[in-house]
Amino acid sequence: MSLLExxxxxxxxxxxxxxxxxxxxxxxxxxxxxxxxxxAGKTTAFNCVAGYYxxxxxxxxxxxxxxxxxxxxxxxxxxxxxxxQVARTFTSMTAVENVMAAALLHERRVAAARITALKWLAFVxxxxxxxxxxxxxxxxxxxxxxxxxxxxxxxxLLLMDEVMAGLNPSEVREMVAVVKAIRDQGIACLIVEHVxxxxxxxxxxxxxxxxxxxxxDGTPAEVSRDPAVIAAYLGDV
Amino acid sequence: xxxxKITAGLAIAAALLPLATSNPTHLNLAILVLMAAQLGVAWNxxxxxxxxxxxxxxxxxxxxxxxxxxxLLNFGINPWLGMLLGGVIAAALSFLFGWSCxxxxxxxxxxxxxxxxxxxxIVFTNxxxxxxxxxxxxxxxxxxxxxxxxxxxxxxxWLALGLLVLTLAATLAVERSHVGYYLRAIxxxxxxxxxxxxxxxxxxxxxxxxxxFFTALGGSLYAQKELYIxxxxxxxxxxxxxxxxxxxxxxxxxxxxxxxxxxxLTVIEELTRVAFGGSGRGTDTIIxxxxxxxIAVFYPNGLLGWVRxxxxxxxxxxxxxAQEAAR
Numbered sequence: 001m002s003l004l005e006x007x008x009x010x011x012x013x014x015x016x017x018x019x020x021x022x023x024x025x026x027x028x029x030x031x032x033x034x035x036x037x038x039x040a041g042k043t044t045a046f047n048c049v050a051g052y053y054x055x056x057x058x059x060x061x062x063x064x065x066x067x068x069x070x071x072x073x074x075x076x077x078x079x080x081x082x083x084x085q086v087a088r089t090f091t092s093m094t095a096v097e098n099v100m101a102a103a104l105l106h107e108r109r110v111a112a113a114r115i116t117a118l119k120w121l122a123f124v125x126x127x128x129x130x131x132x133x134x135x136x137x138x139x140x141x142x143x144x145x146x147x148x149x150x151x152x153x154x155x156x157l158l159l160m161d162e163v164m165a166g167l168n169p170s171e172v173r174e175m176v177a178v179v180k181a182i183r184d185q186g187i188a189c190l191i192v193e194h195v196x197x198x199x200x201x202x203x204x205x206x207x208x209x210x211x212x213x214x215x216x217d218g219t220p221a222e223v224s225r226d227p228a229v230i231a232a233y234l235g236d237v
Numbered sequence: 238x239x240x241x242k243i244t245a246g247l248a249i250a251a252a253l254l255p256l257a258t259s260n261p262t263h264l265n266l267a268i269l270v271l272m273a274a275q276l277g278v279a280w281n282x283x284x285x286x287x288x289x290x291x292x293x294x295x296x297x298x299x300x301x302x303x304x305x306x307x308x309l310l311n312f313g314i315n316p317w318l319g320m321l322l323g324g325v326i327a328a329a330l331s332f333l334f335g336w337s338c339x340x341x342x343x344x345x346x347x348x349x350x351x352x353x354x355x356x357x358x359i360v361f362t363n364x365x366x367x368x369x370x371x372x373x374x375x376x377x378x379x380x381x382x383x384x385x386x387x388x389x390x391x392x393x394x395w396l397a398l399g400l401l402v403l404t405l406a407a408t409l410a411v412e413r414s415h416v417g418y419y420l421r422a423i424x425x426x427x428x429x430x431x432x433x434x435x436x437x438x439x440x441x442x443x444x445x446x447x448x449x450f451f452t453a454l455g456g457s458l459y460a461q462k463e464l465y466i467x468x469x470x471x472x473x474x475x476x477x478x479x480x481x482x483x484x485x486x487x488x489x490x491x492x493x494x495x496x497x498x499x500x501x502l503t504v505i506e507e508l509t510r511v512a513f514g515g516s517g518r519g520t521d522t523i524i525x526x527x528x529x530x531x532i533a534v535f536y537p538n539g540l541l542g543w544v545r546x547x548x549x550x551x552x553x554x555x556x557x558x559a560q561e562a563a564r
Contacts, residue, residue, distance in 0.1 A: 050432065076434035084432075090425040092490070093418075101422045102433035104415040113415070146429075153433050 001064050003028040003188050004049065004157055009058035009068070011044050018044040020212040021058070026157065026205075031179060031189045033199040033220075036209035037232055042192045043085075043161060045209065049190070050082045050159055051075035063156060076105065081155030085162050087142035091135030095126055095145055098134050102152035120148040124178050140171040147178060157188045164195040172198045200224070208232065251398055255391035264390040268462070270503045271397035272455060277483030277495025278404045279451035282411060284481060285489035287444040288424030289339075293350030294452050294480045296334065296357040297327040299472035301453025302460040303361060306373050316385040320457035327453030328446040335442045351474065358472040372467025375460065385461045393462045400458055401496075404451045408492050411447065420444055421490070452480070486532055488539025497540050501532075 002025035011019040019041045026032045034042050047053040049060055051072040060068035067078050076082075090098050099117035100110065107113045121127045124144040129137060134145060143163050150158055160179070164172050176198055182189055193199040200206070206223040208216040210232040216223050223229055258264060276298070284290050304326050305319030314322070338349040362370050380386045387393060411417045419440045422430040427437055460466045479502070487498025505528055506521075513520035536543040 052428075071436075072428075072431035073434050073436045076432055082432045084429065088426045088429040090422050090429070092421055092425050097418065097421075101418040101430075101435075104418055105434040108415050110413060110415065110418070149429075149433060 002026060003030075003063060004190065005059075005061040006045070006049070007059045007061070009045065009048055009055045009060060011041070011048055011053055012056040017212050019048065019055070019209075022209065022212075022214050023058075024207045024214060024217055026188050026190055028156070028188055029183055029186050030204045031183050031191065031202055033203040033206045034190060034192045034209065035194075035196065035199065035206060036215075039211070040209040040232075041212040042209055044212075046082075046159055046161060046190070046192050049075075049157075050080055076153055076155075079154070079156035080159065081150035081153050081157070082159040083143070083146040083150050083161055083163055085165070087139070087146040089134040089137070089142050089145050089149070091133070093134055094131050095134055095137065096121060096130040098145055099148050099152045102149045105153045117148075117152055120152045121145075123151065123181065124148045125174065140167050140174070143167070143175065144178060147182075151182065151187070155187060157190060158182060160189060160191045160193075162192055162194060164193060164198040167195075176202055248402065252395070255394050261390050264394055266503070266507055268390065268394050268397050269507070270499050271394070271401050272459065272462075273479065273483050273503050274496040274499035275397065275401040275404050276452060276455045276480045277487065277499050278401065278408055278492075279448050279455065280480040281448075281484045281489060281491075281495050282408060282451070283441075283444045283448040285484055285491070285494070286411065286417060286420040286424065287441055288420075288490075289441055289444070290347045290481065291338075291350040291445075291448075292347050292474075292477050292481060293334070293338075293352075293354030294448070295472050295474065295476040296354040297331065297449040297452040298456035298459070298476060298480075299357060299361065299466075299468070300327045300330060301456030302466045302471040303367055303373070303456075304453070305457035306375060306460045306466055307367060309375065310373060315383070316457065316461055317383075320385075320454055320461075323457045324450040324453045327456075328450040331446045331449035332442065334449070335445045339438060339441055339445075351477070354472070354474065354477055358468050358474075361472055362468045368467070370468060372465060372470075375464040377464065386464065393458075396458055396461075400454055404454075405492060405496075407447065407451065411444075412492065416440065416443060424490070482529065484539075486529070486536075486539055488541030488543075488545075491539070491541050494539050494541040501540065 004026040006023050009019055009022045022045055034045065036042050044053065048055050048068065051070050051074060054069050059066055062078055062080060067075055090101060096114065096117050099120050100113045103113040103116040107116060118127065118130060121130055124147055126141060126144055126148065129141065134142065137145060164175050167175060172195060179189055180202060191199055200220045203220050206220050207214060208223055208229050215228045215232060216226045254267060255264060280294055301323040304323030305316050308314035308319040308322060309316055334353055338346055338353060341349050361367050377386055380388060419435050422435060423437050423440060430437055456471055459471060483498040483502055484495045486502055487496065488494030506525055509521035509524045513524065
């Protein structure tokens with residue numbers, strides 16, 4: 001049994017098939033990259049796992065329990081943490097309060113939640129900014145804050161939606177270090193990413209989607225040699 | 238700590254005010270301020286902290302006023318108990334209010350709340366058992382603390398102050414608990430709030446029920462003070478708007494914002510009424526509205542928000558000056 005299993009997940013929006021019979025697995029403690037050209041259905045698959053969409057067909061299991069069809073808050077409780085393409089931090093709160101709001105899921109005492117929150121802020125290298133309003137932080141800081149917030153819910157699986165997009169090379173390196181450190185905590189990461197040079201070196205496995213279908217799945221080396229993947233990215237040569 | 242001392246000092250000064258003035262007009266103004274502040278603080282639980290702007294809170298105010306009055310007139314239930322029951326009834330009915338209105342977001346939520354409040358007003362206007370449009374009168378035959386009926390103003394002042402302190406204490410408890418964090422999260426980014434396991438429907442309803450409970454207590458107090466209620470005086474749309482205005486002017490989502498807003502708004506309201514009320518009809522309302530526009534345009538974060546921003550800017554300037562001096 002894998003940590004996360006997608007079994008033939010299909011998501012239809014009216015006449016559009018955003019995901020068609022997509023199946024793949026994520027093992028505990030693995031970093032899995034979910035890549036593909038624009039419109040491939042990466043974010044849709046992601047939203048199905050996080051409970052924001054209910055699959056039209058198919059099943060999603062986390063740790064042997066079916067989570068497809070659950071609400072986002074129930075998925076969070078089941079152990080799915082997530083970040084968004086835009087950081088969506090709570091801008092009226094300070095950095096530490098952002099993370100506290102998440103830590104309160106399992107620890108209802110505010111003082112204890114604060115201790116947990118400070119730990120995760122330090123984990124992503126933001127402890128200096130604990131009392132800074134989230135709204136006045138840079139994009140890169142807010143991305144890491146969103147990661148700390150997701151981690152504070154104690155997830156088994158962390159979904160990261162384009163956490164490296166728009167970051168400069170040194171910020172990408174910082175984020176890569178954070179992702180590796182998350183895996184070292186035993187938390188699996190499923191990462192939707194456009195920045196291939198960020199994800200390829202650290203992923204244990206890459207899943208490639210194109211036009212809603214899974215076209216390849218394997219180690220980064222296998223996938224980058226795959227003719228179907230090359231065709232999808234470069235067009236039929 | 239310093240702000241706590243200031244708060245305590247203000248509270249003591251406020252409690253002693255009736256001993257300092259014997260002028261019933263001044264005392265009445267003070268009571269109006271306290272009552273407006275209490276309503277603003279109660280409204281703020283939902284509108285400020287959870288960011289759900291309700292323009293239908295008069296429904297809860299009226300339900301509180303009618304519940305305690307009808308329980309007294311028809312069943313002889315003591316107003317203290319009636320007030321509590323009114324709060325509980327309003328909180329219970331708020332589930333219906335939430336069930337119908339929380340399906341909508343933003344401005345549409347606000348519009349739906351207006352509709353629900355209008356509905357409640359129509360029901361009471363046509364409900365004979367509740368006195369319909371004629372209203373209900375509370376007899377003065379029993380007086381004193383037991384009956385919550387007084388010939389003097391001072392006891393009402395202390396009642397209003399006590400109710401305000403109670404509502405502020407509830408707000409503080411919410412602010413410091415996980416509920417306060419959850420409400421602010423829902424206000425800022427509802428989707429992200431769900432991603433960290435917050436059941437947003439449940440917490441919006443918690444905020445609404447608390448807000449409805451305390452708003453209804455304010456309604457019961459009004460009934461006991463005026464000894465007369467009718468649909469226009471306790472269920473009117475103007476009341477709903479005033480509750481929102483008090484918070485928005487003072488600063489939403491802050492504990493004392495509505496108190497500041499209530500002082501400013503009530504004083505403006507009374508001054509314009511005294512100065513212009515007799516001469517040109519409606520002049521007072523025009524000036525009142527004009528001042529609201531001025532405040533809304535120049536202080537969009539409310540008066541307390543403006544003070545905080547100035548302080549923060551001052552701190553930042555001092556910090557940069559100190560840095561330059563060090564160089």
